[in-house]
Amino acid sequence: MDPIQVTVNGEVRTAGAAGPHTNLLDWLRGEGFTGAKEGCAEGECGACAVLVARPEPDGTTRWVSVNSCLPPALAFDGQEVVTSEGLGRAPGACAVADLHPVQKEMAERGGSQCGYCTPGFVCSMAAEYYRPDRTPVEGDGDAQTGPAAVGDDHNTHAADHEHGPNGFDLHAMSGNLCRCTGYRPIKDAAYALGRPDDSDALARRRTAPAPAARPTRLRTDTGEFVRPASLAELLERLAADPDAVLVAGATDAGVERNIAHRRPPLVLAIDRLEELRGLEIDDDHIELGAALTLTEIETRLAGRIPLLADLFPQFASRLIRNGATLGGNLGTGSPIGDAPPVLLALDASVLLASAAGERDVPLAEYFTGYRESVRTPGEIIRSVRIPLPLAPHAAFYKIAKRRFDDISSVAVAIAAVVEQRTDGGSLTRVRIGLGGVAATPIRARATEDALAGRPWTADVAREAAAIMATEGTPLDDHRASARYRASMLEQALLKFYEENHASPALEVTR
Amino acid sequence: MSTLSHRPANPVVGLTVSHESAELHVTGAALYTDDLVSRMAGTLHAWPVQSPHAHARVTGLRTSPALGVPGVVRVLTAADVPGVNDAGVKHDEPLFPDEVRYYGHAVCWVLGETLEAARLGAEAVEVDYEPLPSILTLTEAIEAESYQGTQPTVTRGDAAAGLARATHRFSGEFEFGGQEHFYLETHAALAHVDEGGQVFAQSSTQHPSETQEIIAHVLGLHNHEVTVQCLRMGGGFGGKEMQPHGLAAIASLGAVLTGRPVRLRLNRTQDLTMTGKRHPFHATWEVGFDDDGMIQGLRATLTADGGWSLDLSEPVLARALCHIDNAYYVPDIEVHGRIAKTNKTSQTAFRGFGGPQGMLVLEDILGRVAPVLGIDPTELRRRNLYRPGQATPYGMVVRHAERLTQIMDEVSERSELQRRRRDLEAFNAAHAHTKRGLALTPVKFGISFNLTAFNQAGALVHVYKDGSVLINHGGTEMGQGLHTKMRQVAATALGVPLEVVRLAPTRTDKVPNTSATAASSGADLNGGAVKNACEQIRERLEQVAARTLNLHPSDVRISGGVVTGLGTQDSISWADLVRAAYFQRIQLFAAGYYRTEGLHWDASRMQGEPFKYFAYGAAVSEVEVDGFTGAYRFLRTDIVHDVGDSLSPLVDLGQIEGGFVQGAGWLTLEELRWDTSDKPSRGRLATQAASTYKLPSFSEMPETLNVHLFERATEDGAVYGSKAVGEPPLMLAFSVREALRAAVGAFGPAGHMVILGCPSTPEAVYWAVDAARRAGVEAVDGGAPARSAAPVGSGNGTAGNGTLGNGTLERELAEHLAPRGVTE
Numbered sequence A: 001m002d003p004i005q006v007t008v009n010g011e012v013r014t015a016g017a018a019g020p021h022t023n024l025l026d027w028l029r030g031e032g033f034t035g036a037k038e039g040c041a042e043g044e045c046g047a048c049a050v051l052v053a054r055p056e057p058d059g060t061t062r063w064v065s066v067n068s069c070l071p072p073a074l075a076f077d078g079q080e081v082v083t084s085e086g087l088g089r090a091p092g093a094c095a096v097a098d099l100h101p102v103q104k105e106m107a108e109r110g111g112s113q114c115g116y117c118t119p120g121f122v123c124s125m126a127a128e129y130y131r132p133d134r135t136p137v138e139g140d141g142d143a144q145t146g147p148a149a150v151g152d153d154h155n156t157h158a159a160d161h162e163h164g165p166n167g168f169d170l171h172a173m174s175g176n177l178c179r180c181t182g183y184r185p186i187k188d189a190a191y192a193l194g195r196p197d198d199s200d201a202l203a204r205r206r207t208a209p210a211p212a213a214r215p216t217r218l219r220t221d222t223g224e225f226v227r228p229a230s231l232a233e234l235l236e237r238l239a240a241d242p243d244a245v246l247v248a249g250a251t252d253a254g255v256e257r258n259i260a261h262r263r264p265p266l267v268l269a270i271d272r273l274e275e276l277r278g279l280e281i282d283d284d285h286i287e288l289g290a291a292l293t294l295t296e297i298e299t300r301l302a303g304r305i306p307l308l309a310d311l312f313p314q315f316a317s318r319l320i321r322n323g324a325t326l327g328g329n330l331g332t333g334s335p336i337g338d339a340p341p342v343l344l345a346l347d348a349s350v351l352l353a354s355a356a357g358e359r360d361v362p363l364a365e366y367f368t369g370y371r372e373s374v375r376t377p378g379e380i381i382r383s384v385r386i387p388l389p390l391a392p393h394a395a396f397y398k399i400a401k402r403r404f405d406d407i408s409s410v411a412v413a414i415a416a417v418v419e420q421r422t423d424g425g426s427l428t429r430v431r432i433g434l435g436g437v438a439a440t441p442i443r444a445r446a447t448e449d450a451l452a453g454r455p456w457t458a459d460v461a462r463e464a465a466a467i468m469a470t471e472g473t474p475l476d477d478h479r480a481s482a483r484y485r486a487s488m489l490e491q492a493l494l495k496f497y498e499e500n501h502a503s504p505a506l507e508v509t510r
Numbered sequence B: 001m002s003t004l005s006h007r008p009a010n011p012v013v014g015l016t017v018s019h020e021s022a023e024l025h026v027t028g029a030a031l032y033t034d035d036l037v038s039r040m041a042g043t044l045h046a047w048p049v050q051s052p053h054a055h056a057r058v059t060g061l062r063t064s065p066a067l068g069v070p071g072v073v074r075v076l077t078a079a080d081v082p083g084v085n086d087a088g089v090k091h092d093e094p095l096f097p098d099e100v101r102y103y104g105h106a107v108c109w110v111l112g113e114t115l116e117a118a119r120l121g122a123e124a125v126e127v128d129y130e131p132l133p134s135i136l137t138l139t140e141a142i143e144a145e146s147y148q149g150t151q152p153t154v155t156r157g158d159a160a161a162g163l164a165r166a167t168h169r170f171s172g173e174f175e176f177g178g179q180e181h182f183y184l185e186t187h188a189a190l191a192h193v194d195e196g197g198q199v200f201a202q203s204s205t206q207h208p209s210e211t212q213e214i215i216a217h218v219l220g221l222h223n224h225e226v227t228v229q230c231l232r233m234g235g236g237f238g239g240k241e242m243q244p245h246g247l248a249a250i251a252s253l254g255a256v257l258t259g260r261p262v263r264l265r266l267n268r269t270q271d272l273t274m275t276g277k278r279h280p281f282h283a284t285w286e287v288g289f290d291d292d293g294m295i296q297g298l299r300a301t302l303t304a305d306g307g308w309s310l311d312l313s314e315p316v317l318a319r320a321l322c323h324i325d326n327a328y329y330v331p332d333i334e335v336h337g338r339i340a341k342t343n344k345t346s347q348t349a350f351r352g353f354g355g356p357q358g359m360l361v362l363e364d365i366l367g368r369v370a371p372v373l374g375i376d377p378t379e380l381r382r383r384n385l386y387r388p389g390q391a392t393p394y395g396m397v398v399r400h401a402e403r404l405t406q407i408m409d410e411v412s413e414r415s416e417l418q419r420r421r422r423d424l425e426a427f428n429a430a431h432a433h434t435k436r437g438l439a440l441t442p443v444k445f446g447i448s449f450n451l452t453a454f455n456q457a458g459a460l461v462h463v464y465k466d467g468s469v470l471i472n473h474g475g476t477e478m479g480q481g482l483h484t485k486m487r488q489v490a491a492t493a494l495g496v497p498l499e500v501v502r503l504a505p506t507r508t509d510k511v512p513n514t515s516a517t518a519a520s521s522g523a524d525l526n527g528g529a530v531k532n533a534c535e536q537i538r539e540r541l542e543q544v545a546a547r548t549l550n551l552h553p554s555d556v557r558i559s560g561g562v563v564t565g566l567g568t569q570d571s572i573s574w575a576d577l578v579r580a581a582y583f584q585r586i587q588l589f590a591a592g593y594y595r596t597e598g599l600h601w602d603a604s605r606m607q608g609e610p611f612k613y614f615a616y617g618a619a620v621s622e623v624e625v626d627g628f629t630g631a632y633r634f635l636r637t638d639i640v641h642d643v644g645d646s647l648s649p650l651v652d653l654g655q656i657e658g659g660f661v662q663g664a665g666w667l668t669l670e671e672l673r674w675d676t677s678d679k680p681s682r683g684r685l686a687t688q689a690a691s692t693y694k695l696p697s698f699s700e701m702p703e704t705l706n707v708h709l710f711e712r713a714t715e716d717g718a719v720y721g722s723k724a725v726g727e728p729p730l731m732l733a734f735s736v737r738e739a740l741r742a743a744v745g746a747f748g749p750a751g752h753m754v755i756l757g758c759p760s761t762p763e764a765v766y767w768a769v770d771a772a773r774r775a776g777v778e779a780v781d782g783g784a785p786a787r788s789a790a791p792v793g794s795g796n797g798t799a800g801n802g803t804l805g806n807g808t809l810e811r812e813l814a815e816h817l818a819p820r821g822v823t824e
């Protein structure tokens, strides 16, 4: 096989020093690219962010920001990576600074204090700078400085706050933490960016195809890393070696490696397998490939499934979503994962594949215990299927301490059809998915039963909310008390009622 | 005006310039301690063996299994220490302990060829522990009377008399959490024995001189055999004032014993579980007001959770006691302080250094009682502000007290407080499930180290023959912009453009015996020293220029690199002047020195003038609370802050905004949870990662943040009329918590007391909303006026604790917030 090579800042480097358990960050730093920093090693701070060239469905390239502390370095065999050092030239002995527009805005506006978070911010900001669909907001002159129009409708207030006049989406930096600046100058720097000009090499790079994934294999005395060429090869390998660990975005697997020091003997990279990356929409299903990143799903569905559109901005950060997959979220099977409650409310099923064949399992029957499922060792998740039509009334409530990038204390997804009757509305097909209140994600069946077919009135909602408060067996932990979790279940239903009764939207639309 | 504060014409100080390293930061070229590893061949990596008990005796330690792990080079234990086995200055911090005093305490360290080898080696080390009883919470410590260090008291007048005089008296208890520094760069050291045979340690330290001293005493060396360099830090916030020393000593010990460079970098989990944090506090208090809402008396006991060793707990506590008054005059007062000894990390300096904790107690009291007094909280605060001529409880007159009122007025105006209050009332009336709250809080913060001796600094300034200038000073750069300001000070003092001045990293062999870069004093002290050095050189150069230009030396003017004088058109360039001076054999370098004048402090009586001056500020914040969940958004904050005449406006703005957001994090979001159960995991920090300990992110910054620097604010006692800015803005964040309290209050009847847990997380806010709503229901059900209804605590509040004194009390209230233990 070819030597393992990664292109960093336009220069090809042999990644021989990286073992199967070396993350991209450590490898880069070892190569002297110390601009990328380790602040947490678990995907939370973004100090390690770098840019990666990723393929677009139309054959062009998108610069995507990722946390380099999580994925294995070997997963970048044949790929192109850009670090803060590669964006612009630093001043130095016999060198005059030549800053990238993003770097220039950050430097001039006080966007760095201690500077430790800065290279990561610069990379996250650059990815958004190059985002092809970033377009200036129409008719927006006044940026976020100056007195706010208090008393304004709060939704427009929020929308303005999170998007610059240049179309910059603040969520692009939701995975970057800064302890020094308080963020205002960073936001101002981001909102001041123009468009890349024609002389910009990275902008031009977008018009050519991204590097394809290529099969990789490396065995060292600490383990083996394999990127199979096809699904068939993967399933074969897995059948032979059921202890192998699959890695897609590595946003869970990387944390296990860095924090829990897990060192599986065989790592199988599946993030680029085309067979796991389909997105099909037909009359009665939407099928989402297990290895699509959440960002890809979000972009390509473009709001087609409102409940998912609600979920994504609240799921981790942009940096994480650029790697994280649905397959990984269900594969981890965490009781506080955010996709399961939503997928339960959507009545989704999971397509499992093994060397022996495929089977479709309703998600409601998938989880069997704490991080356990019906999936057998030789099986992988191939896709997630969501039946159509969608229930028109749906909401996702994530309860967490922090609004950007936090793990749920409780997550609630509700989807229902409201049938118009002469005496008012009535709920049918109620599906409620809950996270954070039991050893697995669960359906709130007692609450569903208390609602289905009943008139949709405040009394019924209150009654059902009281039942909802008793669903699951919430625990006390550092995120929240059991009492709070139970209350949040109750409040979620009350809020759903508040948002979904007697409004014009009640007319059954589809 | 003093010569210290006087600014020459066209000063470089006061210009808006970017951070001195900004271009290096953004290109990833700025180097931090751990970035040097890939430049150093043969470096060994260190990994600790951490205790799995909160308190235990080490009865056996077998390191040989580790030596069997491939790549392990050596295990460092107590037996290896040639000098003193202690990491602190109080000799209560054994570097290699035989009794572990907190969960995660490092017993010994493994050195490996790779980090992985060192880690696996540490897993292989066998330690026998004999568990001992442990104390974790403040409640447990108070019950067991487990204290350490001194127990100072600040008094003035007669608190009992003040309380007796009061027509409205309240008492209560308040326990609030600490804070993790979460500097983005964790602790790091890289040590080797250099070509001259001395120990050379690169360390991410705010206090290189003390790091040097501790390395020397651990190794049994003299200070002149050890050099410490701090390139820059990826944040410090006080967390690198004391805590780096032991870590740098371990790396140095390893380097001496193996002859190879040793790198010690804590990963985030190690940093969180091993190093100290802001002190959590417990307070009990009694306060009395007259009918106008004027504070008559305050009696309080503050207990700081010091953790397992003293570290800086004593001065932190002293500052808390000296700041409980915040901006308010309390005629009769008695405040006791004590430091709990618990089996946790040794709590340490953190931006504000106890000041925020002291101030929070009184701000919390004012926020609680204002509705019961029937006085608007802002009005209550304003009435009680210090007036000119009044003195603090420790006997220091509050100079420029009038600025407090001026700043409060100005921030009210700039924030359009009156109009927005009306808008807010309309909004709240129209929304049943969402309420907004507005609050204004002031800050007064004393500047200088409480310990007088620390208020000195040195600098070394070189002018080279080509006119270029290199400066060194004793302060360290952690992002606060000190180096930026020092370049501006040097350029101003010499009269040259900024580009002429370069700054070299902080090293103990350039400037000795430095104080920590702390107490916001970095620019005051080092600025004084840099200025002094530059002025020595400048005076000599003025003599040369006078001869060249035929002037009297006092008529020479050097500005912007051009040398000219009064009444002459002639000029020469700076570089020519310097060259001429060299050939005239004039000394072109100087050591500068500065000591803050006029300070004295009697620590036994807790009286004196410990501060050179006070920094002032005020903030108005508006928040919105969701009644379903307790979640909130910060809508807008307006700040007016007094930085004197700013040395560097962009830097100061950054300090104000950053301090404010960090303070808001402490008060609302950041929550340290230790396992207080009786399980074997007792004492384990449950929030030991970025995923569980949440810092403010973009979503926590106010959607609109307006900062205004108070004008005409020259401070006579500091370099070029400036004021320290590092710490004071943190406490502007009280406005956020008080705004949350106001929003919560809007869910209940008027005039009811809102008790809010701290940190005021969404959950804490939710329970307060719940209590407010219940107060409303009770008021309606009971038909009693809400104002006299007993307050409802967070679930387990107790109302009315019997008589507090004579029968003239209108209301007697006592509340108790349950300590926030963890049950996992």
Ligand SMILES: Cc1cc2nc3c(=O)[nH]c(=O)nc-3n(C[C@H](O)[C@H](O)[C@H](O)COP(=O)(O)OP(=O)(O)OC[C@H]3O[C@@H](n4cnc5c(N)ncnc54)[C@H](O)[C@@H]3O)c2cc1C
Pocket: A042, A043, A044, A245, A246, A247, A248, A249, A250, A251, A252, A253, A254, A255, A270, A290, A291, A314, A315, A316, A317, A320, A323, A324, A325, A326, A327, A328, A329, A330, A331, A332, A336, A337, A338, A339, A379, A380, A381, A382, A405, A406, A407, A408
């Ligand atoms: C900072 C941070 C924030 C996060 N925030 C959230 C959040 O808000 N909400 C949330 O739900 N999660 C969150 N997560 C968790 C994580 O991002 C998600 O679980 C993500 O979906 C995992 O996807 P991945 O592709 O990265 O999985 P990987 O890490 O690659 O894999 C995870 C596990 O799933 C298995 N696996 C992967 N793909 C498959 C497949 N196709 N078939 C079978 N098994 C498979 C792997 O073997 C592995 O055991 C967060 C993680 C981080 C680091």
Ligand code: FES
Pocket: A037, A038, A039, A040, A041, A042, A043, A044, A045, A046, A047, A048, A049, A067, A068, A069, A070
């Ligand atoms: S190091 Fe913090 S996200 Fe990677």
Ligand code: FES
Pocket: A111, A112, A113, A114, A115, A116, A117, A118, A177, A178, A179, A180, A181, B184, B234, B235, B479
């Ligand atoms: S500048 Fe210090 S963490 Fe952002």
